[in-house]
Amino acid sequence: MLPYVIRRILIMIPTLLGVSVIVFLMLHATPGDPAELLLGERATDSAIAEIRSHLGLDKPLHVQYGMFLKRLLKGDLGETIWTRQKVWTEVKQRFPATIELSVAAMIISCFFGMIFGIISATKQYSFFDYLSMVGALVGVSMPIFWLGLVLMLIFSLHLGWLPMSGRLSISTDLEFITRFYILDAMLTRNWPAFKDAVWHIILPAVTLSTIPMAIVARMTRSSMLDVLRQDYIKTAKAKGLSRFTVVFKHALRNALIPVVTTIGLQFGVLLGGAILTETIFAWPGVGKWIFDAVMQRDYMVIQGGTLFIATIFVVINLLVDLLYAVINPRISVQ
Amino acid sequence: MKKNKNPEDRHPFADQMDLLWRNKTAVAGLLIIFLFVVTALFAPLLSPHNPVEASLYDQLKPPVWYEGGSLRHILGTDDLGRDILSRIIYGARISLLVAVASVGIAFFIGSLLGSLAGYYKGLCDNLIMRAMDIVLAFPHILLAIVMVAYLGPSLRNAMIAIGIIYVPRFARIVRGSVLEECGKDYVTAARAIGAGDLRIIFLAIFPNCLGPLIVQTTLGFASAILDAAALSFLGLGAQPPTPEWGAMIAMGRSLILRAWWVMTIPGLAILFAVLGFNLFGDGLRDALDPRLRD
Numbered sequence: 001m002l003p004y005v006i007r008r009i010l011i012m013i014p015t016l017l018g019v020s021v022i023v024f025l026m027l028h029a030t031p032g033d034p035a036e037l038l039l040g041e042r043a044t045d046s047a048i049a050e051i052r053s054h055l056g057l058d059k060p061l062h063v064q065y066g067m068f069l070k071r072l073l074k075g076d077l078g079e080t081i082w083t084r085q086k087v088w089t090e091v092k093q094r095f096p097a098t099i100e101l102s103v104a105a106m107i108i109s110c111f112f113g114m115i116f117g118i119i120s121a122t123k124q125y126s127f128f129d130y131l132s133m134v135g136a137l138v139g140v141s142m143p144i145f146w147l148g149l150v151l152m153l154i155f156s157l158h159l160g161w162l163p164m165s166g167r168l169s170i171s172t173d174l175e176f177i178t179r180f181y182i183l184d185a186m187l188t189r190n191w192p193a194f195k196d197a198v199w200h201i202i203l204p205a206v207t208l209s210t211i212p213m214a215i216v217a218r219m220t221r222s223s224m225l226d227v228l229r230q231d232y233i234k235t236a237k238a239k240g241l242s243r244f245t246v247v248f249k250h251a252l253r254n255a256l257i258p259v260v261t262t263i264g265l266q267f268g269v270l271l272g273g274a275i276l277t278e279t280i281f282a283w284p285g286v287g288k289w290i291f292d293a294v295m296q297r298d299y300m301v302i303q304g305g306t307l308f309i310a311t312i313f314v315v316i317n318l319l320v321d322l323l324y325a326v327i328n329p330r331i332s333v334q
Numbered sequence: 335m336k337k338n339k340n341p342e343d344r345h346p347f348a349d350q351m352d353l354l355w356r357n358k359t360a361v362a363g364l365l366i367i368f369l370f371v372v373t374a375l376f377a378p379l380l381s382p383h384n385p386v387e388a389s390l391y392d393q394l395k396p397p398v399w400y401e402g403g404s405l406r407h408i409l410g411t412d413d414l415g416r417d418i419l420s421r422i423i424y425g426a427r428i429s430l431l432v433a434v435a436s437v438g439i440a441f442f443i444g445s446l447l448g449s450l451a452g453y454y455k456g457l458c459d460n461l462i463m464r465a466m467d468i469v470l471a472f473p474h475i476l477l478a479i480v481m482v483a484y485l486g487p488s489l490r491n492a493m494i495a496i497g498i499i500y501v502p503r504f505a506r507i508v509r510g511s512v513l514e515e516c517g518k519d520y521v522t523a524a525r526a527i528g529a530g531d532l533r534i535i536f537l538a539i540f541p542n543c544l545g546p547l548i549v550q551t552t553l554g555f556a557s558a559i560l561d562a563a564a565l566s567f568l569g570l571g572a573q574p575p576t577p578e579w580g581a582m583i584a585m586g587r588s589l590i591l592r593a594w595w596v597m598t599i600p601g602l603a604i605l606f607a608v609l610g611f612n613l614f615g616d617g618l619r620d621a622l623d624p625r626l627r628d
């Protein structure tokens with residue numbers, strides 16, 4: 001197991017280096033002077049000269065990349081252009097919001113996706129099976145930003161049940177500990193804030209969960225169908241075990257192996273996909289922050305934010321692979 | 335036509351088409367795609383009004399089934415008085431163009447890289463596939479957004495960005511198939527009669543990898559339409575007054591309380607078109623990929 005883990009971690013390094021090269025080159029591949037691009041057209045000459053020397057823009061490209069990499073290794077992602085904050089500080093402030101939203105979406109999609117998948121598999125070709133698989137296909141065919149707006153129209157504007165945007169109402173007080181608002185509210189036993197935070201997360205989380213839910217449902221169904229055809233399931237049935245025991249104790253455990261991989265990979269996708277959902281629901285996470293930076297042309301934020309998300313994405317995919325090796329011992333032998 | 339009695343003589347392709355034809359959802363998907371393509375091609379004939387012509391007297395007219403709606407504007411009008419049905423019809427053109435162009439870019443570059451990697455193996459394979467891994471290290475919509483942010487927002491740049499982020503999907507599929515085909519006798523035979531590498535790759539091997547590629551192309555059309563709509567919704571793709579479905583949703587967003595139809599209807603159009611490609615793509619996969627057959 002250990003050599004496998006080490007090999008996988010080593011493979012990650014060139015990928016991450018490649019990611020940093022792409023993020024670095026994007027700025028230089030853009031037509032125009034990077035210093036002006038970073039500071040905007042109205043920047044003073046002294047400011048431009050300052051950023052030129054700081055980023056080494058007058059040096060050859062490979063020297064600049066070396067400086068860029070050196071700063072990265074020190075955890076320095078640079079400063080934002082408009083607010084003059086450390087990019088890293090801003091990331092740290094916003095990342096909990098993105099994780100909280102992604103975890104909530106993941107819980108919703110796993111729960112319903114797996115239930116629909118299991119029922120569909122045990123009742124293959126039934127009306128329910130047909131309906132839920134068409135439903136799953138509709139789910140992956142929908143533009144999620146549109147779904148978010150429609151849910152907003154129905155549940156916030158017409159019915160008035162749920163808040164439209166943000167993480168908390170302005171009137172709610174909450175002491176921040178972890179910056180995961182729901183967790184913070186539980187830790188401080190602040191139940192009104194807890195309810196408020198949960199109410200706020202429902203719409204964006206449901207919106208974000210649609211695609212992974214559909215994918216999990218389809219994956220669970222096909223994996224479950226595979227397992228239900230195996231001989232040991234026939235044996236279990238022949239022993240006279242109840243249908244429930246056969247499905248949930250014997251079949252599900254083996255059927256879940258590929259599903260776990262799917263779920264893990266989807267989690268990484270969610271972190272990136274949150275950019276649309278966060279923008280629509282004004283959810284103050286990393287995704288909305290990067291999008292705002294795109295609109296304001298804050299290239300330092302775009303650079304740092306993209307690099308951060310891509311790194312997280314690569315690490316999550318690695319963890320999923322390792323987890324897969326743990327629950328499926330056949331893989332690590334190769 | 336004389337029916338072929340001996341099942342052994344049937345071409346596997348005929349079996350696959352039979353299987354596809356019996357798959358009701360796939361046929362439904364094909365019908366939707368047909369409708370979508372016809373709408374896009376004959377947009378000027380089908381649309382009742384000019385999609386970009388504003389009419390101040392007809393602002394925010396509701397759809398015909400709604401109180402105050404009229405047959406003149408069956409799906410209502412937007413805040414500039416433009417006919418939504420006409421904009422949806424012309425929007426099909428944009429979506430079709432985006433899908434074909436971006437998937438075309440991905441298909442071409444991806445197949446080329448994938449064939450080279452699979453055929454030459456070794457260092458070439460390693461370099462190409464590591465590069466693909468790097469592209470895959472970004473969540474794809476984020477990479478598209480960031481690329482357009484640097485290239486500048488326009489429909490053309492959105493298509494380029496989407497095309498590039500789809501390259502690895504095609505490269506991986508082609509590489510896998512080429513690796514599998516390389517060891518077969520017909521490749522050895524081709525080499526024995528003195529065929530060059532390029533001839534072997536593109537005339538002998540490549541046609542045999544088309545099955546999974548066709549499936550990926552169909553599903554790629556679906557996600558390209560979705561991603562292009564997302565980019566346009568964010569203001570990074572098609573610019574006004576282009577009747578693009580995602581951009582129409584973005585415009586309708588500010589009218590969400592006054593005129594729900596401006597935002598809702600383009601979303602249904604996207605859903606419908608994407609669903610068509612997904613249904614058909616799923617059916618194709620079942621038919622063309624024997625490993626997935628029950």
